[in-house]
Amino acid sequence: GGGNTSGGASTETTKAEAKTEAAAEAKADQASGDIKSIEGKTVAFIPKLTGNSFFEAANNGAQKYAKEWGITVDYMGSANATVTDQLEVIQQAIDAGVDAIAISSVDATALDEKLKEAQDAGIVVCTWDSDVSPDARSMMVSQGTADVLGPMLVDMGVEALKNRGVDPEGEVKYAWHYSQAAVADQNSWYVAGEKYIKEKYPKWVAVHDPYYSEQDSQKSVTIGEAVLDDNPDIDLIICNDSTALPGQCQAAQNKGLTMKDVTITGFCTPSGMTAYLDAGILERWGLWDCGVQGALGCYFAAYLAAGNTIKAGDTIDVPGIGAVKTVPNSELVPGTETAPENNGVVLLPERVVFTKENVKDYNF
Amino acid sequence: MKYLNELKKARWLSSFLFLIALFLVTGMVNPDFLTYSNIVTSFNGSVVFTLLAIGIAFVIMTGEIDVSIGAVMGLTATIAGQIAKRNGSILEMLVFAVLIGMLVGAMNGIGVSFFHVPSLIFTLGINGALRGLIYVVSGGKTTENFAGAFTKIGNQVLFAEVTIYLAIIVVIIAVIHLLLTKTKKGKYFIAVGDNPNGATLVGISVMKTKMLAYIICGIFAGVAGVVFASKYGQVNIVAGTGYEMSAIAACVLGGISLSGGLGNILGAAFGAVIMSSVSRMLVFIHLPSNFNNTLTGVMLLIIVVADALVQRHAVESARRKRLLSRTAAFDAKVGGKK
Amino acid sequence: MKETTAMDHEKDQAVPGLSNSLLSVKGICKTFGSNAVLKGIDLDLRSGEVIALIGGNGAGKSTLMKIIMGIYQADSGEIYVAGEKTELVNPSVALSKGIYMVPQEPMLFPNMTVEENVLMGFSESSSELKKRLSEKVKELNWNVNLQRKASTLSIAEQQLVEILRGMMREARILILDEPTSALTFDEVQSLFKVIRNFGKKGIGIIYITHRLNEVFEITTHVSIMKDGMITVNGPVSDFTKEDLVNGLLPPNLEKKTEERQEEKAFERGNLDPVLVVDNLSGYGFSHINFSLYPGEILGIAGLVGAGRTELVSTIYGRDQVLSGTVKLSGKDITGLSTRKVLEAGINYVPEDRHYQGLFKISSISANTSSALLNGPKLGRFFLNRKKEDEIAKSYADDFRTKIVGLNDEIGSLSGGNQQKVIIARSLSTSPKVVILDEPTRGIDAAARGDVYNIIHRLKRSGVAVLLVSSDMEEIEELADRAIIMFQGRITGTFSREELTQDRLTSASFGFKGEKEVSE
């Protein structure tokens, strides 16, 4: 099956283009007026797992906008990110007779058939954050391709290295630390990031294969400490997992290290990291506005469920968020087909790098 | 032979030896590992498992089991995190943790010793209920970003890289070990696990002892939650899932028999260090993290199988030796005649 | 015979509050499920008395004792300790009142040493306790390593540890529930000495036994329990053995004694031996030689730890053979697995009924048929449950086993009936040789008679029986020939004519008489 690692050559420019284009066309291509109202629709909003700060933040965002839009967002999920649990949750959504499903899938293909069943039952399926096969869903609200996010992780590290006076062009010892090889997006960011490093910073030395801490806070600290102990001269640790990043920072704090001694960066919600920012353990980390992402997932799901149609390339005006441009599936995974109607990708324009200066502006 | 017998008597010793072997093997692959600091860090990192293992050791000694400790820990960790977020004191957290631990322990104790529900089932049910409760208490969210002072305590070094927690736990272990082995009542736990009817006959209340074991276990798990929160700085809603199994494994590694009546607390503590050090050692051995589970599994199996075989050999050869000496005694006495 | 003395006796002597009344039990009733075990028991124990409590298996003796000890609670009735009404809600109350019970089934802590076992539950300082313990061990005349784990003790040794516990407790009321069932002559004598001493010290003892000889040897009073009541009660001097037997037994005893006298002595003739054990050595015994003929009962006598159980269980494939051979009908079966030995035609009734014999929570049928599961008798793959029930039923009828339904748990039967089921199992495979290891341990006189009948019947049908027993009387009564083991060797062989208890006993102690052991 296909996946999102077989990504092509799209780079930073895609991101920039998407941004400007979306903004420009939002005005030009005003909604034609005969939009059917989404009010009263029920969307099952399914995370990979509940209790994780990323998904909780997405849910908060979705709920906030849902009130404005007058739709019901039913947050349904299991505490474990496993295929079988998600299958059960989807079945529950089908049984409950929701109008639409917006899901972040734990597996690139395993949910396809269940989601098609849902579609057969008249339910609109959209994905967000983590995709399934394009023919098993209508729209996907993506935070960007691996080729955008992988390099972004590296670049945040480079910035921070520069700021503490390490030359990123020279030999930099670095490591990745995330939850598990089996977590699709995190792994694809690692793969894309590695590729980017090979091309752009050929002198860098990876001290080890990625470290995995399986979304266990204790393990993330234990491994974090071990990484620092085993490699006292390490310069950079990239933690593309929202449990690994605070764990690694805690480990550094335990060792008495600060952002002056070692650079730690990665993806996590701002709320999870301010303690370490304040303690001077890390300088910058990033994420996209997952609240908006979740809300968009729900909006598109409800929008289609209301009987509206979308053609890839359309720009949709989302109340409260603004104009959003849709693109064909091939923008996300080159070479994939896009159905003539109601199929495509929404690239989330905004990704944020959090630093001391801007972190107060975000509360998720 | 003599050493083997000693080993049989002091089964915690074998887990200690194994721990040393483990350190040495890691050190052989990566000599950097064998520094004082690295070894102390292994111990520092094991305090949560150690607390859980000590607690559950009481229950296992009485011949029961408690699979709800991971959930107790998760619950008190969540609450501790929430208290920390509003700058509450660590004392307040401990009070909550101890109360919750006692309450859950008492419920388990009542279910198991009063209603005679098999402990696996009962604590399984409690486990489910507590997991649901964690969901309610945490609002389904990771509790994180608590005040820095709290996590600082969690990793405060007392002397020579030994954290406060580690120091306290070493003292606790020493005290408990002495209480369990040197006092009359301390032996009750083992006695109840060894033969409940026999214990009843000599005036030991099986019900009270089991009750007490569960309460102690609950308290340790509760306190482990506070330690967890203060050491790791974030508590997600599945925190502690599967820790009960690691704690049980730690006890078994330390020579505490799951059928009860055998073992001591030192073993549980060393077992816990083994269980919590594996992922750290793997980093030093430079194996891909994908080998984590495989190696932990292989190691666990090797230790328990080897231990079982050694024990069996020891028991069997002691029996045979005694039986042979019986016939030998005859030969000695009447040998001249034959 | 004084059928009605129970009431008189009580009226004129056991007024609660009398200074020398240690224990007074009034109107105790106890029901298990629908089984009314005790229906109003009255019993008095005074200082210095040794009351023999006798009664058939399942009469409720142990139940009564457990109530006195606080292990069970009575449904109704009162208990006075030293004249004071007492609620014995749990054993620690009983212990604090100076009551101690040596239970019928030893209840030791298997993972603890003998010393720890005895001292568990005391609150005095340990050095003092240890000193006292070594005195008691000497008093009991028992040679044991106090550091041995209880799990390595034989049943007899476990029984001795229990008795030691009782002695250590220095109780004022001591209950001994069949203490001698696993002991041999020598140990029994030591124990009796201890009991007499206790009596002198004013300790009251309730002594439960199935051996009527002991009643006259050691006790001062007798109480007979039958159908949940104490039917006969009085000083032992008022009774003869016949009185007791009549008070105890169901009316069919006479027939049995006749049967027994009819029994013909065994004629070897020119039969070939069915089992030949040649110079067999194993763990716990060495250089054992004997032959067993069809229709013969060969007794194996000896002291505790003489290696008899090791010998027979090694033949049965439970342990390793070191040297020598075992032949069954000419076929070499040395060192085969239990399963193979069983198939070859030997079956074994183990000594430790609870640990090695019973499937306690399984049905009577399942217990009877368990040895048939390897053969084709109950079907090749599927289990023919009808056939199974038929077999179980036929044995139950045959052996007069008292059962309600074949599907009842065997744990609900009395000891004697349990033993009958286990013997039935050992016969179900139609073996050529049956090994009975202490077949009558802990079962009452009536059941014992039944078991003896079964053994005789086996003999008549040409089955060879190897009878291991510590009860010299039993060997004398049943065996056609007996071998004596001492420290793992055969030290004597006696033919039927030479079999007397004296000879057996002396041979059991090695070369007593001829060549006394020098230490």
Added chain:
Amino acid sequence: MKSIKGLLKHWEFILLLLFVLEIGIFGVANPAKFFRASSILASVTNYISVCIIALFVTFVMITGGIDIQASALIGLTSICIGVLWSDVGLNIWTAVLLAMLLSTLCGALSGYFIAYCGVQPMVVTLGGSLLYSGLALLISGLSKTPAYQGISGFPAKAANGSFTGFRFLGKGMLFGTIPVPVAIYAVLILLCFVLLHRTKYGRKVFLIGVNPEAAEYSGINSKLIVMSTYILTSIGASIAGVLLTANIDSAKYDLGSTFTLSIITAVVLGGTLSTGGKGSILGTVLASLMICIMRYGLPLCFGIKTQSLDLPIGIMLLIVVIGRELAKNKLILQLFKRRK
């Protein structure tokens, strides 16, 4: 009266009553949505791995053991099928057979340690669950398909949308209504029932659970039988792995990894004594279905979220087991007597 009292002694009968009661409550709460055969069957299909494995774990627990590794074997079987089929290029059925064989060997290994080395089952199977799930991850590393992505595209879906070949096992419908996994479950129930309650093997399993030593004295090779029960469970787990893979068209190393506690819950709720010697297939089946229907009905009829389902199911387990102990106590029996 007497016959009812007799029936009440059977745990299975009480379970049946509870099961009916449960359906009744859900049915009353939301009759329109609850009574949809297709939805109910789909829920059972989703839960089928737990149901199937619980059948076999019943054998293990009757011998007095426990098996917490079975859920790891689901993933191992699944990933092996995937790698053997997609990367090695074997025929799908050969791949299935080999994967099942591997899983069986794993079960045999653990069983060997438990039966022949005398190690406690909980620890061995804990080690086993780590080892086998680790192996599954390593095997998935051998595949071209990255670990985070299931291997998919298994044969075959016929043109008319019905499933054939391998996929038929997971997705096919018998008579147009009964999902094939459910049908297979029914067959397995029958097989396990006969094996446990009607054969000599089953009897041996029970006897060993009651008293392994006495079983040895009866000439039963208890070690072999104990080991065989772990092999049975591993076969059950591999069947579950095959069905799940065929159902979702994805071979993944961590399929089923969260099932352990559910399996144990189903078995003990079904009345199997955790100390061994007692238990029944019927009880396990009823308990599995009861939990399954609960997971189906609670969100549907009472809007309880999946993530908090642990709470009601935990509480139900507690109530049921405490109730059972109370019933065993004289209290309730006496109530019955007084009525009479």
